[in-house]
């Protein structure tokens with residue numbers, strides 16, 4: 001069976017045995033001994049050249065994919081190779097990723113990482129009786145392979161976004177490719193500073209930056225600065241998604257403070273439990289929320305006025321021409337500046353400040369028919385909710401690449417899952 005699902009070139013499966021092992025939940029494990037073919041020299045782990053055997057080390061165990069719930073372990077005594085270039089070095093074995101000193105076989109690492117795309121890491125660890133760090137290191141190894149082997153050529157559109165990855169305002173800067181038909185996470189960096197984003201451009205290299213024609217981002221100053229400097233020729237678009245998100249934050253502040261005011265003044269609690277009525281898209285409201293919204297819109301409340309203004313701005317993205325969209329945007333900002341609703345006025349001020357970048361959305365629409373004008377949307381964000389809650393940056397980084405990076409996987413002869 002092993003020769004069929006996991007053939008190892010230059011090596012022979014010699015014998016196998018069921019061994020009693022009280023540390024395993026089934027009370028036993030299957031040991032499989034490997035032997036190098038006598039006519040094949042080993043490969044130097046440093047340079048990849050073959051060389052004569054110098055000596056043999058003690059037997060090592062490598063965890064393999066379990067069979068019928070029973071742990072399978074490959075047992076092999078590693079050779080040391082007398083390499084002409086590097087001196088005496090341990091050999092490289094084909095059942096492990098090169099460079100790794102992992103006690104887990106590549107097949108098992110790919111097996112665990114494929115399950116870790118569908119389940120949480122802890123669930124994978126529990127199901128296959130391995131530790132959480134084993135799952136983490138397996139995913140880490142597969143991700144490292146993917147990052148080293150991915151193709152980064154021909155990227156035309158990127159989106160820059162930030163997410164909080166744990167409580168206490170710890171941020172990650174994420175860069176996506178958002179070309180139509182090719183959406184994937186390209187880069188994760190800690191923080192949301194100038195440096196965080198510069199790291200992406202350093203990774204990509206100047207030449208590959210040359211193919212980028214569109215950039216979507218929010219109004220975060222550090223990002224605007226880096227993008228202007230690094231991609232002077234690209235069309236920089238302030239994303240609809242981010243603008244609407246800012247407006248919704250402002251609207252929520254208006255609602256919360258008015259609700260407090262009403263309560264303190266002893267008025268009827270019109271705004272009680274209305275948060276999502278105002279923030280959700282109309283078509284996503286439940287029947288109950290729709291009725292609640294219709295009810296509350298009858299009152300002369302600041303929140304209602306703010307809500308109607310926010311709704312009105314959605315018309316902006318119906319325009320075809322940048323010129324008319326610009327006129328509409330100016331009129332909207334003028335109207336809001338007269339409204340005396342301070343949180344909305346703040347947003348209007350920043351929209352005025354970034355007017356050209358907002359109107360670039362319409363320029364891109366004319367030039368580029370693909371999904372790039374959608375930019376980053378809430379759906380893409382939802383997909384990595386599952387990856388949240390990691391205590392360290394390292395774990396969050398690995399999980400994000402694993403889930404969203406669309407990375408190539410190491411090739412193995414058989415798909416175990």
Ligand SMILES: [Zn+2]
Nearest residue numbers: 044047083086
């Ligand atoms: Zn060598």
